[in-house]
Amino acid sequence: MTGKRMLLSFAHPDDETFGMGGVIAKYAQAGVEISLICSTDGDRGTIPSEFLEKHGSVGAVRVAELECAAHKLGIQRLFRFGYSDSGMMGTDNNHHPECLWQAKDEEVVSKIVAVIREVRPQVVVTFDEYGGYGHPDHIVMCRTTTKAFFAAGDAAQYPEAGPAYTPQKLYYMPAKKLMISLGIVRSFAQRQNPRKIGANRDLDLIAIYQNVPPTHTTIEVGEFLDIWDEANQCHASQWQAPPMRKWLRRRLFASQHFVRVSPKATRWARRETDFFAGVQ
Numbered sequence: 001m002t003g004k005r006m007l008l009s010f011a012h013p014d015d016e017t018f019g020m021g022g023v024i025a026k027y028a029q030a031g032v033e034i035s036l037i038c039s040t041d042g043d044r045g046t047i048p049s050e051f052l053e054k055h056g057s058v059g060a061v062r063v064a065e066l067e068c069a070a071h072k073l074g075i076q077r078l079f080r081f082g083y084s085d086s087g088m089m090g091t092d093n094n095h096h097p098e099c100l101w102q103a104k105d106e107e108v109v110s111k112i113v114a115v116i117r118e119v120r121p122q123v124v125v126t127f128d129e130y131g132g133y134g135h136p137d138h139i140v141m142c143r144t145t146t147k148a149f150f151a152a153g154d155a156a157q158y159p160e161a162g163p164a165y166t167p168q169k170l171y172y173m174p175a176k177k178l179m180i181s182l183g184i185v186r187s188f189a190q191r192q193n194p195r196k197i198g199a200n201r202d203l204d205l206i207a208i209y210q211n212v213p214p215t216h217t218t219i220e221v222g223e224f225l226d227i228w229d230e231a232n233q234c235h236a237s238q239w240q241a242p243p244m245r246k247w248l249r250r251r252l253f254a255s256q257h258f259v260r261v262s263p264k265a266t267r268w269a270r271r272e273t274d275f276f277a278g279v280q
């Protein structure tokens, strides 16, 4: 072990893998202890009926898939908060009393602070403010994780959540701009409206593209694409390989870009290539 620890704070089983599986595998193999918060069981996801027969509920299927992916990628500790999935923005599920969207910020922040103080990560990664593709649960996790990141080191805040600990770096994981632009081009080619994409017509590619923030950190993951793919297969009820040739996909996914939120990146700073650069 290197003494390096990283906490990922996400919302659904698959956010970790589809979002940054290659990066997780890379750091795990380098000896970084990786912990993951998954605040819901993803129980509003749509899954093919054959998956339900084995596990009984959508949430159970997705948690089993998460455990498979965590094992493949080398995630060592998993913290599930058990909120109900809020569904896409504007759907009835947003109003469910048990869903993350309805939870009080204080309550969620307190849970994340407790994990930060227990795990003691130097690096924390969560969604960007738009929530990647705009999912309400992603937006909540960005907001509450950011609050928790800055509160964890203050003993006066959330004293019930354990002794104070100050993490050093906070990153946001934005949507992949190149992939979104390819999706927009493809939707025009197929005479679809890029503002109404997906099985439920609830993805607005134009808005997603416009909300991708500037990034400061690039992590190369070319050597970890096979293991990333294996973890993708774990999430079989959700995984759809992008409709492109494998060599092209490998080129497009060989590096991944992140926003450095804290310490705040200046406009002129050199691009970072390691989350742990400058960590003490």
Ligand SMILES: [Zn+2]
Residues within 6 Å of the ligand: 011, 012, 015, 135, 138
């Ligand atoms: Zn998600």
